Structures are given as structure tokens and as C-alpha cells.
Amino acid sequence: MKLSLLGVILIGIGLSQPVHAQQFLHCKVVNVADGDTITCLENRTPHKIRLDGIDAPERKQAFGSKARQILSARIIHKHLRIRLYNKDRYGRFIGTLYDQHQDINAWMIEQGYAWAYRKYLKKHNKHYLSLEKKARQTQRGLWIDAKRAIYPSDFRKRKP
Numbered sequence: 001m002k003l004s005l006l007g008v009i010l011i012g013i014g015l016s017q018p019v020h021a022q023q024f025l026h027c028k029v030v031n032v033a034d035g036d037t038i039t040c041l042e043n044r045t046p047h048k049i050r051l052d053g054i055d056a057p058e059r060k061q062a063f064g065s066k067a068r069q070i071l072s073a074r075i076i077h078k079h080l081r082i083r084l085y086n087k088d089r090y091g092r093f094i095g096t097l098y099d100q101h102q103d104i105n106a107w108m109i110e111q112g113y114a115w116a117y118r119k120y121l122k123k124h125n126k127h128y129l130s131l132e133k134k135a136r137q138t139q140r141g142l143w144i145d146a147k148r149a150i151y152p153s154d155f156r157k158r159k160p
Contacts (some may be wrong), residue, residue, distance in 0.1 A: 002147070025049075025082040025095070029075045034059055035067025035113055037092065040080065048092040051105045053119040054087055058075035063142040064133045067113040070141075075104060085122075096125070106131055112141020115151055 027047060035056025038049050044097035056071075075097065080083040082095040097104035108114040109128050112135040116128035135142045143149060 011141050023084045025084055025093070026079065027082065028079050029077060032068055032072040032076060034064065035071050035108060038071070038075070038097070040082070049082060049097070050088055050090075050092045051114075052083075052094045052096050053117055053121055053128050054105050054108055056108065056114040057150075058141065058152055058155055061152065061155045062145070062148040063113065066142075067108070068135075070111055070113050071104075071108060074107070075099060080104070108142070110135060112126040112136075112139075112143045113160070119153070 006048075014084060024038070025042055025047060026040035029038055029040045030046070031039040033048075036051040036054050038051070039046055040049060041047075056067040059065065059068070081098045082093070083098070084093050084095045086094045088094055096155065105125070106128060107112075109116060109131040116125075118129075118131045121128060135141060136146070
């Protein structure tokens with residue numbers, strides 16, 4: 001089937017538009033790249049998802065491997081509901097993961113393996129700040145060694 005030039009343009013425009021705030025994806029998690037990025041399959045179509053409102057340690061950063069392990073153990077091969085908000089500059093969906101009714105993004109912060117991503121917090125996830133504060137106070141996860149707990153965006157800036 002051949003697409004007209006107009007058809008190709010319309011498809012391109014549709015793919016570059018923000019995702020409607022109420023759109024949900026139902027898919028099976030097949031890969032956990034790190035503590036805040038996954039790949040899931042919906043009807044054999046892969047989707048990369050960047051977890052909304054959190055920033056987990058980078059792979060080469062202290063606790064980066066552990067954050068990935070914790071998230072993977074919690075969600076790998078599970079069928080999740082993902083609330084989509086937008087796409088990032090890398091073409092990944094930005095979304096909140098739900099296993100049943102549990103917000104997995106918030107869970108990562110509660111476990112102490114992600115920060116509330118202050119730069120991108122919105123009204124729907126401002127409460128992530130209080131979850132992070134509690135994880136710090138109780139020394140959960142990476143907060144057990146707060147000296148090595150470097151905010152991921154600061155760590156990324158340091159890299160050559």
C-alpha cells in the first residue's frame with residue numbers, strides 16, 4: 001500500500017505531538033535499562049518508557065546497578081498499566097507505571113533508589129518530594145551512604 005505525501009506528513013505530525021494526558025498503555029515489561037527507563041511490549045510493539053518525575057542513579061554511578069536490580073525484580077515480565085504524559089527528546093514515552101494500583105515511580109523513591117526529579121515535577125507527582133524526604137530520614141536504599149548519593153543530573157554534568 002502506497003502512502004501519499006499528505007498521508008506521510010499527517011503521520012509525522014501525529015507522532016510528534018504530545019501524548020494526551022489521559023492516554024494509557026497496557027504492556028508487558030521486557031527490559032529494565034536502568035532505574036528509571038524500561039522497555040515494554042504492547043501487541044509485539046516495543047515502547048521505551050522514561051519514568052515520570054523520578055531520577056535514578058546512572059549505571060556507572062554509585063547505586064546505579066542496585067536501582068536497576070530493584071526495579072527489575074519488582075516489574076520484569078509483569079503486565080503494567082502506564083499513564084503516558086509526553087515524549088522526551090529521545091523519543092521515549094514519559095509515564096507513570098502502575099502494578100495494580102501501586103505507583104511504581106513513587107515506589108522507587110520510597111525504596112530509596114531514586115530522587116524526585118525536581119526539574120520535571122508536576123502537580124500530579126509533587127508528593128514525590130515528601131517520599132524522598134522520608135527515604136532520606138530512614139536511610140533507605142542509597143541514603144544508607146548519603147556521601148555517595150549524588151543527584152544524577154549533577155553526576156551527568158561531571159562526565160567528560
